[in-house]
Amino acid sequence: MKEINDLEQVKSYLSAHQIESIFNEQIIPHLSLYTFEHGEFICSQGEASQYLYVLVKGKIKVYTTSAEGRTLILSFKTPLEVIGDIEYVQDINIINTVEAVSSVYMIGVQYYWLRKYGKDHAPLLQFLLDIITQKFHLKTNSMSFNILYPVEVRFASYLLSVSINESDSMNKEQLRISIKDAANFIGTSYRHLNRVIGQFCTEGLIERNKGFILVKDREGLRAIAGDNIYE
Known part of the structure; x- marks a missing residue:
């Protein structure tokens, strides 16, 4: 400080x-x-x-x-x-x-x-x-x-919320996140969230590598998340 x-x-x-x-x-x-x-x-x-x-x-x-x-x-x-x-x-x-x-x-x-x-x-x-x-x-x-929307929408919103990017001009960002914390925050199981992460990787939205998640397509995540209510 x-x-x-x-x-x-x-x-x-x-x-x-x-x-x-x-x-x-x-x-x-x-x-x-x-x-x-x-x-x-x-x-x-x-x-x-x-x-x-x-x-x-x-x-x-x-x-x-x-x-x-x-x-x-x-x-x-x-x-x-x-x-x-x-x-x-x-x-x-x-x-x-x-x-x-x-x-x-x-x-x-x-x-x-x-x-x-x-x-x-x-x-x-x-x-x-x-x-x-x-x-x-x-x-x-x-x-x-957390009750009304599917895990895909909630996790996309979470990724946008934890982003430290202050400019939308940057389309890639590497995040170190705890999958367990993320699952607790969005109200799902660790196993279910892992499946969604795999799905997002397949769709080219993110990339998972050694404890980090690389956000590859922020606009794609925004399209899934809609209103980012976690901020």
């Missing part, structure tokens, strides 16, 4: 995402810009939560870990997204681990300043309400998607 103390750059991101009003004049001086590289943790499950982060560039994944050490990916997020919102409202420890999937830029502010200057600021409260309710809506859609 790297902190960038550049208030003008922070304001530029706020303006770009049309969220200048959510932070009042008392909070803005306490905003910082943070960068995370691929594989870095933004926050870890069970730790004390101290910051509210607004994702303004890049892609992150959210996952949970059981007491036995098993992990389950819950979602992939792109801007505009907020981390630490539920923890701030409920005053609890971090619920899930959040990891950067690409280079990530986040605007961060300590809860202390939010509670001191923002607890009665209506635009901030409305923004948090919108974000939190949107998360529940997307979770409901994801659960329905």
